[in-house]
Amino acid sequence: MKDIQYQPFLDPSSLYATNDALFGAAELKGLNLLMGFSGFADAGHVVSQISAELLEQLDAEPVAFFDIDQLIDYRSRRPQISFIEDHLSDYQQPRLALFKLVDGLGQPFLYLTGNEPDLQWERFSAAVIELVRRLDVNLVAWVHSIPMPVPHTRPIGVTVHGNRPDLIEGMSSWKATVQLPSAIGHLLELRLTEAGRNIAGYAVHVPHYLADAEYPRAAVAALEYLGAAASLMLPTDRLREAGRDVEQQIAAQVQASIEVQGVVSKLEEQYDERQQSMPVRSLLAGEGDELPDADELGAAIEAYLANQDHEPES
Secondary structure (H helix, E strand, O other), X not given: XXXXXXXXXXXXXXXXXXXXXXXXXXXXXXXXXEEEEEOOOOHHHHHHHHHHHHHHHOOEEEEEEEOHHHOOOXXXXXXXXXXXXXXXXXXXXXXXXXXXXXXXXXXXXXXXXXXXXXXXXXXXXXXXXXXXXXXXXXXXXXXXXXXXXXXXXXXXXXXXEEOOHHHHOOOOOOOOOOOOOOOHHHHHHXXXXXXXXXXXXXXXXXXXXXXXXXXXXXXXXXXXXXXHHHOOOOOOHHHHHHHHHHHHHHHHHHHOOHHHHHHHHHHHHHHHHHHHHOOXXXXXXXXXXXXXXXXXXXXXXXXXXXXXXXXXXX
C-alpha cells in the first residue's frame, strides 16, 4: 500500500505572524536560510551556542514569529523561571522565530531558530515551506549535533545530507544505514526536498564523553560548515577562545588519568583506521582546526567524568 502524505487540516499561515515593516522588502528575497533548533540531542550544546553567537554578535531583525503556544507542550518541557528572595523574575519564554541577519562582510541571510516544536510538526513544516516560497529562499542549510565515539584530539567530523551533491559528496566522515529518532529538522529536510528546494543538513560529531557539556570547538565547526555552504562569514572568535580554554582543561585531566588516556588512545586508533580507508573532503580551510599538542591535552574529559560522578542517578 502506498503511503499517503499527511496534509495539515488547518491553514499553516495562521501558525505565524510576519513583521510587516520588513517582510515585504525586496532585500529579503533570494537569501540563504540557516536553521537550528534546540531540544533534540544538541550534543555539546552546539545549536544553543551558535544561536547565541549569531543573535548576539550580528545585527538581527525579526522577520516572522511562530505561535509558540500551539507548538510547545509546557508540562513535558517546563520553561525556567527565577525566584529571587521574595519575587519571581526572568521567565524563559520559549520562542521560534525567523530573523534577518547580516554577516561580517555585510551579506544578509535568514536564520530560523528556537525550541523544537513538540506538536503540529506537519503544519509547522508546511508553514516553513510557505515562508521559503514567499521569500524565494535560495538554499536552506541546517545543523544539529550528535554524540559519537570519536576522540577530541582529531578534527570535528560531520555527516552531511540533502539534495545538493556539491555540498554533500565526499564530505561525511560517517556513513551508515540506520533507523533513528527524527527531529523537526529531518522532517523539514524531507518536505523541502519534496517541494524542490535546495537543502543541506549537517550533523556535527561530538565526542560522546563531552556531549553533556558545552563544547565550543564543535560549535565553531558547525558555524564554519554553515558559512561555507551559504557563502557567509559567521562569527567564531569568542567560541574559538572559549574552545581553547576547554581544550586545556580536557588535556590536564587526560594527563592525570591513565584510564582516560587509554580510552582516548583507543578512540584515536579507531578514528585513524577509519580515515585511512575513507578520506574525507572538506569545505573548510584547515588553518583554524588546530589540534592540541601533548602539553595542552588535559581537562575536559575528567571534568566531564567528575560532573557525572556528582550527578544523581535518575
